[in-house]
Amino acid sequence: MKKFAFTLLLMLFVLVLPEHGQAAAANNKIFLDGKELTAGQSAPVENVGGSVMVPLRMISENLGYKVDWDQASKTVTIGQTGTTMKLVVDQTAASVNDKTVVLTNAPLNRNGTTLVPIRFISEQFGLTVSWDNDQKIVTLITPETGGSNTGSGGGAADGGSTVVVPPAEPAKNLTMVNGISFNENRLTIAMEGNAVPKVSRVSGPERIIIDIENATFSDLFGTGQVLDPNLNGSLAVTGYPDVTAVRYSLYNTNPYTVRFVIDTTSYKNYSVEVSGDTSRLVVVDLNAVSTDNPSTQPGNNGRKLVVLDAGHGAKDSGAVGVTGKYEKNFNLAIVLKAAELLKKENNIDVVLTRSDDTFLELKDRAAMANNLNADLFISVHANSSGSSAASGTETYYQRESSKALANVMHKYLVQATGLSNRGVRYGNFHVIRETKMPAVLLEVGYLSNKGDESLLFSESLQNKVAAGIVSGIKEYLGLK
Structure with missing residues (x-):
């Protein structure tokens, strides 16, 4: 054989x-x-x-x-x-x-x-x-020689099982974990189903464990995060001294259980928020002073809460530029830069729908802003056209209550890019239609235009656009 x-x-x-x-x-x-x-x-x-x-x-x-x-x-x-x-x-x-x-x-x-x-x-x-x-x-x-590729992978998060026993319940009854992100000292888990997470703190070493029973990883999860053959993986965490790593695994198969582990450097309080019906977001917030203190939630204490949304992500590249550059990367770069600037503002909290190359459904992006009762929602994109001559900056709103925000944001966006002004427009996009607060979608420039693409991926323009977004937010909120 x-x-x-x-x-x-x-x-x-x-x-x-x-x-x-x-x-x-x-x-x-x-x-x-x-x-x-x-x-x-x-x-x-x-x-x-x-x-x-x-x-x-x-x-x-x-x-x-x-x-x-x-x-x-x-x-x-x-x-x-x-x-x-x-x-x-x-x-x-x-x-x-x-x-x-x-x-x-x-x-x-x-x-x-x-x-x-x-x-x-x-x-x-x-x-x-x-x-x-x-x-x-x-x-x-079939090659004539070679070895088997069925060796084991890395270790599971906190000793998770790697033995698969086909579950008794149909797959349709399992909650599907679609993606995760970590930013602002908060772990956000997007999932589809009615599972309720169980969160606990464990010492020696210090860590916070989130177990989601009757759940497994969906195909979407694997497009945004690494899963080894044993369904184990980890999320790179940098810039947060309280957290050394976030690990995840299919911890058990009887019942199916997905486990997340937040490895912390010391004892950390946390709060947990679960929102949504069947499309759920779980937010484990390490900024909590105590587990029962709601005042530590973003946007409280009189601070305004802004949700920044980097369009597309992971398997969804968005538009592809004339030299092969991906829209998703441009969107994320702008959002990360704008978030860093907003963190310096005393009266503004900022939450990102994604802080890395993660895929999120449109409904999850809108749900995150709605469930956090955000004051503003801003989605960042780059455009594309069948004509390589198309160039310029556009800003979209869907509801009349968002038009004033669109006008302010567009003013600063055009100043930042120096591209042609294509105006403030109505657009029936999901993320600005289903959000409950003033919401706009920014189309900074055209990746299908060689000049626009080169400009959009320059560090200097990205810094200007990020600063323009912050200036627009502050003017609209009356914080200038």
């Missing part, structure tokens, strides 16, 4: 496949080491959200693996000497030799055939993969 080496050649699929739709089975072929796999002609190859899904049994059995199917639990078990894999239909968590792996898409059942992402085939069977988009042909090649 051959030993399979780990090879991952998947970017080709992302580049050449359409984003939506399915390919008919008759138009797709699968070749393994030059031989067409013809068993089960009706077995489809599908493109689901940009991920190629292929029939698991057909490929596994041709590689010499034994495949078993349990109808009751909808579990596929693939076995070969020294290797056992378990996958559950409609669940992204799978196990390989009792180690957890996350699939890019959950396995699907199509007329009795289980489809899995081609990435799983590549990683776990060690195959080289290619795709002929014209002929609609999947080609799989």
Whole structure:
């Protein structure tokens, strides 16, 4: 029996496949080491959200693996000497030799055939993969030599389990953890579902533990943060002397539990706020004087609270410039600079929807501002057009109550950029429509214009724009 080496050649699929739709089975072929796999002609190859899904049994059995199917639990078990894999239909968590792996898409059942992402085939069977988009042909090649790639990953957060037991409850009943961010000494967790976090403080060493039961990581989480094969990872924390690290893991599987650990340098009080219905935000605030003192929440004591939103993030790059620069990076750079300036203001608190390359749903961005009862919401973006001649600065509002803020912000934005004034405009964008406070969306310039793009990614202009945002906020709030 051959030993399979780990090879991952998947970017080709992302580049050449359409984003939506399915390919008919008759138009797709699968070749393994030059031989067409013809068993089960009706077995489809599908493109689901940009991920190629292929029939698991057909490929596994041709590689010499034994495949078993349990109808009751909808579990596929693939076995070969020294290797056992378990996958559950409609669940992204799978196990390989009792180690957890996350699939890019959950396995699907199509007329009795289980489809899995081609990435799983590549990683776990060690195959080289290619795709002929014209002929609609999947080609799989097994190396003659190599080793297994099913070794264990790093340690879990505070000793989390790495053994996967398919949960008794359907995946639809699990809360999905979509993303995290850490800024202003606050950990924010975005999740979809009705789970309630359990937060506790532990000494020796000092740390704060957040357990979310009946929950797992969603595919979205993996696009913004690193997850190793055992579903462990950590969030880099800099600039906050009270916190040395934020760690996370799938801590347990009975019941499924996601654990976050905030490692602190000393004993820290905290407050916890959970907001939203099924789309929830959990904020663990280390700025609390005591766990029961609401006066430590941002925006209290007469201070104004401003939420700054860096558009896009992680898998969502936003506009792509003429030289390949990403809008998401520009947006974040401006927001971080503006936040640093706002921190120096005695009468203003600032909260960021994201402080790193994290993906957040639009509804989560608006919910964060609403749940914090913010005074202002400002979303930063860069524009794009089909015409390379398009250039200039625009500011959008959706509600009439936001128009005055838009006028003030636009005045300073145009001064900061020196680009053509494209005006204050109405725009029905989610984040400025669903927020309850005055809210604007700034389109600083056009990444599709070579001159604008070069200017937007210069340090000097970014500093001017950040300062202009602060000046606009202060004037609107009457704090100049």
